[in-house]
Every structure is written in structure tokens, then in C-alpha cells.
Amino acid sequence: MFKKTILLAAALGLIFALGAGNAQAARDYISIVGSSTVYPFATVVAEQFGKTTSYKTPKIESTGSGGGLKLFCAGVGVEHPDITNASRAIKSSEKEMCVKNGVKEIVEVKIGYDGIVMANSKKSAPLKLTRRDIFLALAKEVPDPKGGEKLVANPYKTWKDVNPSLPNVKIEVLGPPPTSGTRDAFAELAMEAGAKTFDWIKAMKKTDKKAYKAVCHTVREDGAYIEAGENDNLIVQKLEANPDAFGIFGFSFLDQNTDKIQGSYIEGVQPTFDGIAAGDYPVSRPLFFYVKKAHVDVIPGMKEYLKEFTSEKAWGPDGYLSEKGMIPMPDAERKQYHNAVENLTPLMMK
Numbered sequence: 001m002f003k004k005t006i007l008l009a010a011a012l013g014l015i016f017a018l019g020a021g022n023a024q025a026a027r028d029y030i031s032i033v034g035s036s037t038v039y040p041f042a043t044v045v046a047e048q049f050g051k052t053t054s055y056k057t058p059k060i061e062s063t064g065s066g067g068g069l070k071l072f073c074a075g076v077g078v079e080h081p082d083i084t085n086a087s088r089a090i091k092s093s094e095k096e097m098c099v100k101n102g103v104k105e106i107v108e109v110k111i112g113y114d115g116i117v118m119a120n121s122k123k124s125a126p127l128k129l130t131r132r133d134i135f136l137a138l139a140k141e142v143p144d145p146k147g148g149e150k151l152v153a154n155p156y157k158t159w160k161d162v163n164p165s166l167p168n169v170k171i172e173v174l175g176p177p178p179t180s181g182t183r184d185a186f187a188e189l190a191m192e193a194g195a196k197t198f199d200w201i202k203a204m205k206k207t208d209k210k211a212y213k214a215v216c217h218t219v220r221e222d223g224a225y226i227e228a229g230e231n232d233n234l235i236v237q238k239l240e241a242n243p244d245a246f247g248i249f250g251f252s253f254l255d256q257n258t259d260k261i262q263g264s265y266i267e268g269v270q271p272t273f274d275g276i277a278a279g280d281y282p283v284s285r286p287l288f289f290y291v292k293k294a295h296v297d298v299i300p301g302m303k304e305y306l307k308e309f310t311s312e313k314a315w316g317p318d319g320y321l322s323e324k325g326m327i328p329m330p331d332a333e334r335k336q337y338h339n340a341v342e343n344l345t346p347l348m349m350k
Contacts (some may be wrong), residue, residue: 004030004116005080009256010014011258022172022249023068023291026078027299028053028056028111029056029057029058029059029299029300029301030046030056030058030059030062030082030083030299030300030301030302030305031058031059031081031082031083031299032058032059032060032065032066032073032081032082032083032084032085032289032331033060033061033067033068033071033081033083033084033085034061034062034063034064034069034072034084034085034086035062035064035065035086035087035116035180035182035251035287036062036064036068036086036087036176036179036180036182036231036250037085037087037114037181037182037232037249037252037287038085038086038087038111038287038288039062039085040252040253040256040269040308040324041061041111041112041252041287041321041326042058042060042085042289043060043322044059044309044320044321044324045305045309045314046060046305047306048308049094049139049301049304050306050316051313052159052176052308053300053301053304055300055304055305056300056301057082057321057324058301059292060085060276062231063179064176064177064179064180064181065082065085065087065088065180065181065182065293066177066178066179066181067179068084068086069080069086069090069091069094069097069290070085070094070097071082071084071085071099072098072100072103072255072290072292073094073097073098073297075101075102075103076101076102076103076292076295078105078300079170080292080321081291081292082291082295082299082302083287083289083290083291083292083302083305084180084289084290085287085289086287086288086289087180087181087185087287087288088116088181088285088288089108089126089283089286089288090106090108090185090288090290090347092129092317093221095347095349095350098190098343098349099349101163103190103292103294104349105292105293105294105346106246106290106291106292106293106346106349107290107291107340107341107345107346108288108290108347109288109289109290109291109309109310109337109340109341109345109346110286110287110288110329110333111287111288111289111309111315111321111326111329111337112286112321112322112326112328112329113277113284113285113286113287113326113327113328113329114250114251114252114276114284114285114286114287114325114326114327115250115251115271115274115275115276115284115285115327116182116186116189116248116249116250116283116284116285117219117228117248117249117250117251117253117254117263117264117271117283118173118246118247118248118262118263118264118266119135119239119246119247119249119254119261119262119264120239120243120244120246120247120261120262120264121239121243121245121260121261121262122246122259122260122261122262123242123243124150124243124244125167125263126263126264126265126270127159127166127167127246127264128165128166128264128265128268129164129166129196129265129339130194130267131167131190131191131193131194131197131266131267131268131282131283131289132194132197133159133162134155134190134191134194134266135161135190135191135192135193135195135197135216136154136163136194136227137156137162137164137166137171137173137193137224138154138171138173138219138224138225138310139154139191139195139218139219139220139221139222140153140154140214140218140220140221141153141154141165141215141218142154142155142156143198143201149200149275149339151215153222153226153228155346156171156218156223156224156335157170157171157224158171159171160296168285169244170224170243171224171283172226172236172242172244172246173191173224173226173245173247173248173336174222174226174227174228174233174238174239174245174246174247175225175226175228175247175248176227176228176249177227182249182250183248184246185285186248186283187216187217187219188217189283189285190266190283191215191216191217191219193212193282195215195216195229196216196238199324201215201216201237204289206297214317215288217319227249232249232250232253233250233253235247235249235253236249236253236257236260236261237262239260240260240261246264249334250325251273251284251327252264252324252325252326253325253326254271254325255273255324255325256324256325266281266282269282271283272283273325273327275323276327277327284327288324290347291306291341291344293344299310306341307341309341310334310338310341310342312334313329315329315334315337
């Protein structure tokens with residue numbers, strides 16, 4: 001109790017010491033925002049932390065990776081989050097925003113890997129897609145089907161239009177919004193990889209990088225792709241209700257709902273724990289969280305929360321996070337990031 005009192009007093013002092021404007025009530029809990037993909041993993045760790053320590057269970061909001069980093073980088077002080085989850089690495093523009101607002105030392109923690117899946121109801125057959133198929137189905141502009149090196153507004157209405165081997169079913173894909181790290185990673189790993197199968201689009205990367213990225217990453221806006229928010233559970237419910245629709249989300253949500261939905265094959269590989277861990281499934285990415293170093297010694301329980309998350313019982317090969325669908329990092333990577341947390345090694349901000 002005495003320890004908590006000291007920490008609370010320190011948290012209150014943080015408002016003044018770090019120039020936070022007005023004396024709000026000090027926080028006696030950890031505030032976490034960010035990725036909807038990392039959210040279930042962070043929640044499990046937070047619950048375990050709440051049960052096994054004398055500290056309050058951290059409060060976690062699912063805001064999307066981009067939204068979380070915006071909140072995280074807004075400043076130092078108890079009115080700002082302590083940690084943000086991200087399903088992609090922090091961008092250089094976000095580092096600049098952090099530094100501009102006085103958030104000069106952050107610790108990057110990679111926690112494991114995840115696959116991005118395109119899933120549908122088990123009431124229908126699974127799709128067998130290539131990344132080229134995905135690009136042609138979902139990009140705003142695609143190569144003219146009549147030939148030539150020319151882009152046209154996406155004319156494809158059904159999966160069969162995209163590829164004669166696919167079913168004659170309307171293209172309807174529920175996916176994350178632009179603030180989502182899942183959307184960023186899907187655009188890069190699936191759509192851009194598909195776009196690069198056209199040599200003349202691939203060549204654009206050297207001649208006009210901005211135009212190349214616009215072609216590869218811009219999703220169609222004619223109703224075939226539906227932004228479904230940051231609530232992946234809602235997408236699962238909608239897929240159950242509409243067997244012709246597909247949803248895009250992290251592997252863990254597929255793993256937790258295998259009684260209702262199934263993952264599409266991509267380049268002949270279905271998303272499975274073993275397939276992603278082995279590197280066979282082509283649409284996979286690392287997961288992270290970022291820690292505000294200035295808050296670690298001030299907000300009660302932060303060191304203990306970080307210790308719990310980076311323990312072998314949590315993120316190890318047989319840890320409780322792997323049971324939830326997170327793909328553990330190799331031993332050397334776990335050791336590297338465990339040391340970064342233990343030493344609070346700040347990320348290079350330039």
C-alpha cells in the first residue's frame with residue numbers, strides 16, 4: 001500500500017514535471033490504445049497481470065494502429081496513453097510527431113507474428129486465390145482487361161470475372177479502415193505483391209514511387225470493399241449472415257472462430273498456425289507495442305506489465321498467447337526484445 005501511495009504521488013507530480021497543463025487526478029492504472037489485432041493478446045496479458053499482481057488491470061482501447069499512435073504521440077503526461085499496440089512498425093512521420101510533442105524516448109517491443117486472412121463462412125467453399133487475384137478484385141484501378149499498359153476503373157463484378165477458375169459470386173469484402181495496421185499490411189503484402197506481377201506496374205516503383213503506391217494500395221470505393229471498422233468480431237458475425245461475403249482480419253480471429261469461418265488459400269497455402277510460423281503463408285506480418293519511457297517509473301505497474309508480456313509463459317512457444325493464435329518469435333528475437341524491455345532501450349527516433 002505504501003508503495004502504491006508513493007507511485008500515485010509520483011504520477012501526480014508527472015503532470016507538473018512534464019508540463020502537462022492542469023492538475024488532473026493521477027492515474028493508478030496503465031492506459032493502452034492501438035491495434036485491434038493486438039488487442040486480444042494485450043487483453044489476455046492485462047487480465048493475467050490483474051490477477052497475479054496488486055495493481056489494477058490496465059485499460060485497453062481498440063483504436064487501430066494509426067489511431068493509437070496518434071494518441072500515443074500527442075504528448076507526455078497522465079492524460080496521454082502509456083502504451084500503444086500496433087500491427088505494423090511505427091512510421092517515420094509518426095516518430096516525428098512523437099518528438100514534436102515531447103515524446104522523445106519510446107521502447108519498441110515486437111511480440112510475435114500474425115497472418116492476415118481473407119475468410120468466409122463455412123456454409124460456402126473456401127476460395128483459392130493468388131495475390132494477383134486479390135489485387136484485381138480490390139484495387140481501385142487495374143490494368144485494362146483489353147490489354148496494353150493502361151489503368152482503368154476496376155470493372156470486375158464477380159470473382160469469376162477476375163479469374164475464370166473462381167466462383168461466379170459477387171465480390172463483397174468486409175475489411176478494416178485506413179487507420180488500421182491490418183489494412184496497411186494487407187495493402188503491402190497482398191495487393192502490392194499482386195500488382196507487382198504486372199512488370200510495367202513493378203517498373204513504376206523506380207520511375208514514379210508515389211504513383212506506384214497509389215496504384216498498389218488504393219482500394220476500390222464502388223461497394224465491393226466495405227469498411228467494417230475496427231471491430232473484427234462484427235466482421236465475423238456479418239460473414240455468418242452472408243455466406244457470399246469475405247472478411248479481412250488477423251489470423252487470431254480466424255483461430256478463435258474456426259467453427260464458423262474458414263481462411264482462403266493464398267498461393268496454395270491455407271492460413272494455419274504452423275504455416276505462418278514456418279513462413280509458408282505469404283500474407284504474414286510482425287506485431288508490436290510501443291512504450292512511453294517517461295511513464296515507466298511513474299504509472300503504477302508498468303514494469304510488471306512489461307515483464308509479464310515478455311515472459312516465456314506469455315509469449316514463448318508454449319505460452320498462453322500462442323494458445324490465442326499469436327505466432328511466437330524465434331528464441332533469438334524473443335531474447336533481443338526481452339533485453340530491450342529489461343534495459344528500456346529507446347528506439348532511434350531519426
